[in-house]
Amino acid sequence: MPAGLAALMQRAGSGRSLPPVDLWEPDFCGDLDMRIASDGTWFYMGTPIGREALVKLFASVLRKDADGRTYLVTPVEKVGIWVDDAPFLAVEMAREGEEADAAQGEAGRLIFRTNLGDLAPLDGDHPLRFELDAKTHGLKAYITVRGRLEALVTRALMYDLVAQAEEGCGEYAGLYGIRSGAHFFPVCSMDEIAMLEGME
Structure with missing residues (x-):
């Protein structure tokens, strides 16, 4: 997992406000094996993410770009994830x-x-x-x-x-x-x- 996202995981449950992801333009670092199913369940490497605080943390850096793809975005990294329907x-x-x-x-x-x-x-x-x-x-x-x-x-x-x-x-x-x-x-x-x- 990219270092920036790993650092976010350590801050899960911090209660921080939503970051300004629309202002960040980091380099694309490839796709991550993460998927949001149509029932709202988040999966990482095929396994459901059971910690709601962690899901909320990932969702806080979620962005859908003009190319139609959905990404997790930090100031230094941008990784693609898969969304079955809506996030x-x-x-x-x-x-x-x-x-x-x-x-x-x-x-x-x-x-x-x-x-x-x-x-x-x-x-x-x-x-x-x-x-x-x-x-x-x-x-x-x-x-x-x-x-x-x-x-x-x-x-x-x-x-x-x-x-x-x-x-x-x-x-x-x-x-x-x-x-x-x-x-x-x-x-x-x-x-x-x-x-x-x-x-x-």
Whole structure:
């Protein structure tokens, strides 16, 4: 394992804030036998990493670059790792300011929590996107956590999320989606919803 990452391992559980990985441009040092499975489990050399503090430490130096690859980045090293789907899972959500916003006719902002404790407010900086699973053709949702890193909304949470979907208005008229504060994130068109309901 590269020396920089080994040093990070020794500082596991230090409670440090997230480092500025987007500002670091170290040399690429090759790929590391590390993988994040679709269920959020981290593996090193085929073995699950059982220490949550260590996983959080690695996640703190995680970065997805414009080339589509995901890396662990330190000031002196950049190593590639493998991600089956998304590096994080969105496991919980809550709507803030619900009563006050409802009184004004607006939806409160949704806040998502990841499996590693990150909080991502659903807004313009942390958008929500939807896609169809290539294998199951089921709908999947992703929220941007930081940089280009996303969290896959778990299946259980997906049901709660879709239950909050509504028809858009104004520029989003004719679309079905999720409202969060002043933002609207389309899922599909109302015509597609009507077609699906007709197939039931």
